[in-house]
Amino acid sequence: FTGGATQMIGSIIAQNINLNPPVAAAYSMIPIFFIVIYLMVARRTGSLERM
Incomplete structure (x- = not known):
């Protein structure tokens, strides 16, 4: 696979x-x-109620 030099959390x-x-x-x-x-x-900002 191609990718950068860093590892993602899923790979770890x-x-x-x-x-x-x-x-x-x-x-x-x-x-x-x-x-x-x-x-x-x-939830605190009310985003879930506006959906």
Whole structure:
């Protein structure tokens, strides 16, 4: 695959899922955290009610 020199979080999770499941689980919490924060902000601003 083509891409930059940096790794994305999904690639890191996929590489660690068989070798070190606790690390993969910890890394998978990062996107979940950002999604929860985004939804909290969207709820507070009233964006969800206007849909």
